[in-house]
Amino acid sequence: xxxxxxDPGPLSVPEGAIVSLNCTYSNSAFxxxxxxxxxxxxGPELLMYTYSSGNKEDGRFTAxxxxxxxxxxxxxxxxxxSDSATYLxxxxxxxxxxxxxxTSLTVIP
Amino acid sequence: xxxxxxxxxYLIKTRGQQVTLSCSPISGHRSVSWYQxxxxxxxxxxxxxxxxxxxxxxxxxxxxxGRQFSNxxxxxxxxxxxxxxxxxxxxxxxxxxxxETQYFGPGTRLLVL
Numbered sequence: 001x002x003x004x005x006x007d008p009g010p011l012s013v014p015e016g017a018i019v020s021l022n023c024t025y026s027n028s029a030f031x032x033x034x035x036x037x038x039x040x041x042x043g044p045e046l047l048m049y050t051y052s053s054g055n056k057e058d059g060r061f062t063a064x065x066x067x068x069x070x071x072x073x074x075x076x077x078x079x080x081x082s083d084s085a086t087y088l089x090x091x092x093x094x095x096x097x098x099x100x101x102x103t104s105l106t107v108i109p
Numbered sequence: 110x111x112x113x114x115x116x117x118x119y120l121i122k123t124r125g126q127q128v129t130l131s132c133s134p135i136s137g138h139r140s141v142s143w144y145q146x147x148x149x150x151x152x153x154x155x156x157x158x159x160x161x162x163x164x165x166x167x168x169x170x171x172x173x174x175g176r177q178f179s180n181x182x183x184x185x186x187x188x189x190x191x192x193x194x195x196x197x198x199x200x201x202x203x204x205x206x207x208x209e210t211q212y213f214g215p216g217t218r219l220l221v222l
Binding site: 032034036041042043044045046049051088090092095097098099100101102 | 113151
Protein backbone atom coordinates (compact mmCIF):
# COMPACT_ATOMS: atom_id res chain seq x y z
CA UNK A 1 0.00 0.00 0.00
CA UNK A 2 1.34 3.42 -0.95
CA UNK A 3 1.81 5.97 1.81
CA UNK A 4 -0.33 8.52 -0.06
CA UNK A 5 -2.95 7.80 -2.69
CA UNK A 6 -4.30 10.47 -5.00
CA ASP A 7 -6.72 10.19 -7.90
CA PRO A 8 -4.75 11.30 -10.98
CA GLY A 9 -7.79 12.63 -12.80
CA PRO A 10 -7.78 14.40 -15.15
CA LEU A 11 -10.44 16.70 -13.75
CA SER A 12 -12.14 19.24 -15.98
CA VAL A 13 -14.52 21.89 -14.61
CA PRO A 14 -16.16 25.10 -15.89
CA GLU A 15 -14.91 28.44 -14.64
CA GLY A 16 -16.52 29.41 -11.34
CA ALA A 17 -17.07 25.83 -10.17
CA ILE A 18 -16.05 24.51 -6.77
CA VAL A 19 -13.26 21.98 -7.10
CA SER A 20 -12.61 19.21 -4.59
CA LEU A 21 -9.26 17.41 -4.65
CA ASN A 22 -8.63 14.49 -2.32
CA CYS A 23 -5.95 12.19 -0.97
CA THR A 24 -5.84 9.32 1.46
CA TYR A 25 -2.84 8.30 3.51
CA SER A 26 -1.88 5.16 5.32
CA ASN A 27 0.09 6.08 8.45
CA SER A 28 -1.61 7.75 11.38
CA ALA A 29 1.80 9.08 12.48
CA PHE A 30 1.75 11.68 9.72
CA UNK A 31 1.23 15.10 11.25
CA UNK A 32 1.84 17.67 8.52
CA UNK A 33 -0.29 17.84 5.40
CA UNK A 34 0.60 19.93 2.38
CA UNK A 35 -0.88 20.89 -0.95
CA UNK A 36 1.28 21.98 -3.87
CA UNK A 37 0.37 23.36 -7.28
CA UNK A 38 2.56 22.55 -10.24
CA UNK A 39 2.25 24.28 -13.56
CA UNK A 40 3.63 22.64 -16.68
CA UNK A 41 7.42 22.79 -16.86
CA UNK A 42 7.68 24.35 -13.39
CA GLY A 43 8.54 23.09 -9.93
CA PRO A 44 5.80 22.53 -7.34
CA GLU A 45 4.66 25.61 -5.44
CA LEU A 46 3.47 25.29 -1.85
CA LEU A 47 -0.17 26.36 -1.57
CA MET A 48 -1.00 25.46 2.01
CA TYR A 49 0.07 23.29 4.86
CA THR A 50 -1.78 22.21 7.96
CA TYR A 51 -0.70 20.58 11.17
CA SER A 52 -2.92 17.82 12.58
CA SER A 53 -6.66 17.90 11.95
CA GLY A 54 -8.98 20.70 10.97
CA ASN A 55 -9.49 23.29 8.27
CA LYS A 56 -7.29 26.05 6.97
CA GLU A 57 -8.46 28.75 4.60
CA ASP A 58 -6.45 31.05 2.33
CA GLY A 59 -8.46 33.12 -0.09
CA ARG A 60 -10.27 30.78 -2.47
CA PHE A 61 -8.45 27.74 -1.13
CA THR A 62 -9.46 25.60 1.86
CA ALA A 63 -7.45 22.63 3.10
CA UNK A 64 -9.17 20.05 5.26
CA UNK A 65 -7.68 17.17 7.23
CA UNK A 66 -9.67 14.32 8.75
CA UNK A 67 -7.21 12.22 10.72
CA UNK A 68 -9.86 9.74 11.83
CA UNK A 69 -10.38 8.63 8.23
CA UNK A 70 -6.85 9.55 7.03
CA UNK A 71 -8.34 11.80 4.39
CA UNK A 72 -7.12 15.19 3.19
CA UNK A 73 -8.90 17.57 0.84
CA UNK A 74 -8.30 20.81 -1.00
CA UNK A 75 -11.29 22.90 -2.05
CA UNK A 76 -11.00 25.66 -4.63
CA UNK A 77 -13.90 28.11 -4.75
CA UNK A 78 -14.75 30.20 -7.82
CA UNK A 79 -12.19 28.31 -9.88
CA UNK A 80 -10.32 30.28 -12.55
CA UNK A 81 -8.54 29.20 -15.75
CA SER A 82 -5.29 30.18 -14.01
CA ASP A 83 -5.97 27.37 -11.51
CA SER A 84 -5.35 24.85 -14.31
CA ALA A 85 -2.39 22.85 -13.06
CA THR A 86 -1.46 19.60 -11.35
CA TYR A 87 -2.18 19.53 -7.62
CA LEU A 88 -0.04 17.39 -5.35
CA UNK A 89 -0.78 16.42 -1.80
CA UNK A 90 2.04 15.57 0.59
CA UNK A 91 2.33 14.23 4.11
CA UNK A 92 5.08 14.37 6.67
CA UNK A 93 5.73 12.53 9.91
CA UNK A 94 9.18 12.89 11.49
CA UNK A 95 11.71 12.41 8.73
CA UNK A 96 9.24 10.69 6.46
CA UNK A 97 7.85 12.82 3.64
CA UNK A 98 5.66 11.48 0.84
CA UNK A 99 3.89 13.00 -2.15
CA UNK A 100 0.80 11.89 -3.97
CA UNK A 101 1.15 11.42 -7.72
CA UNK A 102 -0.91 14.53 -8.46
CA THR A 103 -4.32 15.39 -9.90
CA SER A 104 -4.43 17.25 -13.20
CA LEU A 105 -7.05 20.03 -13.17
CA THR A 106 -8.31 22.02 -16.14
CA VAL A 107 -10.66 24.97 -15.62
CA ILE A 108 -12.52 25.78 -18.82
CA PRO A 109 -13.38 29.47 -19.46
CA UNK B 110 14.47 37.47 -2.75
CA UNK B 111 15.60 35.20 -5.54
CA UNK B 112 14.07 31.75 -5.66
CA UNK B 113 15.72 28.37 -5.91
CA UNK B 114 17.75 28.01 -9.08
CA UNK B 115 18.80 24.83 -10.81
CA UNK B 116 21.27 24.27 -13.62
CA UNK B 117 21.19 23.04 -16.24
CA UNK B 118 17.48 23.09 -17.06
CA TYR B 119 17.70 20.36 -19.69
CA LEU B 120 20.20 17.61 -20.24
CA ILE B 121 20.55 14.70 -22.65
CA LYS B 122 22.91 11.86 -21.77
CA THR B 123 23.49 8.30 -22.91
CA ARG B 124 23.41 5.13 -20.85
CA GLY B 125 26.52 4.56 -18.79
CA GLN B 126 27.46 8.23 -18.56
CA GLN B 127 27.37 10.24 -15.37
CA VAL B 128 25.74 13.59 -14.69
CA THR B 129 26.02 16.36 -12.12
CA LEU B 130 23.13 18.69 -11.37
CA SER B 131 23.40 21.91 -9.40
CA CYS B 132 21.04 23.70 -7.04
CA SER B 133 21.33 27.12 -5.42
CA PRO B 134 18.89 27.55 -2.51
CA ILE B 135 17.11 30.69 -1.43
CA SER B 136 19.50 33.00 0.39
CA GLY B 137 19.60 32.08 4.08
CA HIS B 138 18.17 28.60 3.59
CA ARG B 139 20.44 25.89 4.94
CA SER B 140 18.51 22.80 3.96
CA VAL B 141 18.40 21.39 0.43
CA SER B 142 16.38 18.35 -0.58
CA TRP B 143 16.44 16.54 -3.89
CA TYR B 144 13.52 14.74 -5.54
CA GLN B 145 12.97 12.69 -8.68
CA UNK B 146 9.68 13.19 -10.49
CA UNK B 147 8.40 10.74 -13.10
CA UNK B 148 4.90 10.27 -14.54
CA UNK B 149 4.59 6.78 -13.09
CA UNK B 150 6.09 7.21 -9.63
CA UNK B 151 5.41 10.87 -8.95
CA UNK B 152 7.74 12.80 -6.66
CA UNK B 153 10.19 10.62 -4.79
CA UNK B 154 12.60 11.83 -2.14
CA UNK B 155 16.29 11.31 -2.87
CA UNK B 156 18.14 12.98 0.01
CA UNK B 157 18.35 16.03 2.20
CA UNK B 158 21.40 18.06 3.17
CA UNK B 159 21.63 20.47 6.07
CA UNK B 160 24.78 22.44 6.84
CA UNK B 161 26.87 20.25 4.52
CA UNK B 162 25.69 16.99 6.14
CA UNK B 163 23.33 14.45 4.64
CA UNK B 164 20.47 14.30 7.09
CA UNK B 165 18.00 12.00 5.38
CA UNK B 166 18.13 9.60 2.48
CA UNK B 167 15.43 8.04 0.35
CA UNK B 168 15.34 4.59 -1.14
CA UNK B 169 17.55 5.07 -4.19
CA UNK B 170 20.65 3.08 -5.25
CA UNK B 171 24.13 4.25 -4.43
CA UNK B 172 24.54 5.57 -8.00
CA UNK B 173 22.69 8.63 -6.72
CA UNK B 174 24.80 10.82 -4.49
CA GLY B 175 24.96 14.41 -3.43
CA ARG B 176 26.83 16.98 -1.49
CA GLN B 177 26.37 20.43 -0.06
CA PHE B 178 28.90 23.21 0.07
CA SER B 179 29.54 25.76 2.81
CA ASN B 180 27.44 28.35 0.94
CA UNK B 181 24.50 25.87 1.01
CA UNK B 182 24.66 25.24 -2.74
CA UNK B 183 24.16 21.58 -3.50
CA UNK B 184 25.05 19.17 -6.26
CA UNK B 185 23.57 15.83 -7.14
CA UNK B 186 25.46 13.21 -9.09
CA UNK B 187 24.14 10.16 -10.89
CA UNK B 188 26.72 7.67 -12.12
CA UNK B 189 26.29 4.92 -14.70
CA UNK B 190 23.06 6.34 -16.05
CA UNK B 191 20.18 4.02 -16.92
CA UNK B 192 17.22 4.67 -19.20
CA UNK B 193 14.96 4.68 -16.13
CA UNK B 194 16.83 7.66 -14.70
CA UNK B 195 15.08 9.91 -17.23
CA UNK B 196 13.06 12.25 -15.05
CA UNK B 197 12.62 15.76 -13.75
CA UNK B 198 15.03 16.32 -10.87
CA UNK B 199 13.83 18.91 -8.42
CA UNK B 200 15.60 20.54 -5.58
CA UNK B 201 13.88 22.34 -2.73
CA UNK B 202 15.23 24.53 0.02
CA UNK B 203 13.98 25.39 3.46
CA UNK B 204 15.23 27.56 6.28
CA UNK B 205 15.81 25.03 9.03
CA UNK B 206 14.89 21.82 7.26
CA UNK B 207 11.17 22.24 7.82
CA UNK B 208 10.21 20.47 4.64
CA GLU B 209 6.56 21.30 5.14
CA THR B 210 7.50 24.83 4.02
CA GLN B 211 10.09 24.02 1.39
CA TYR B 212 10.40 25.97 -1.87
CA PHE B 213 11.09 24.16 -5.10
CA GLY B 214 13.25 25.12 -8.03
CA PRO B 215 12.13 24.71 -11.64
CA GLY B 216 13.93 21.38 -12.01
CA THR B 217 16.42 19.81 -14.38
CA ARG B 218 14.87 17.60 -17.03
CA LEU B 219 17.21 14.69 -17.73
CA LEU B 220 16.76 12.45 -20.73
CA VAL B 221 18.86 9.29 -20.91
CA LEU B 222 19.14 7.70 -24.37
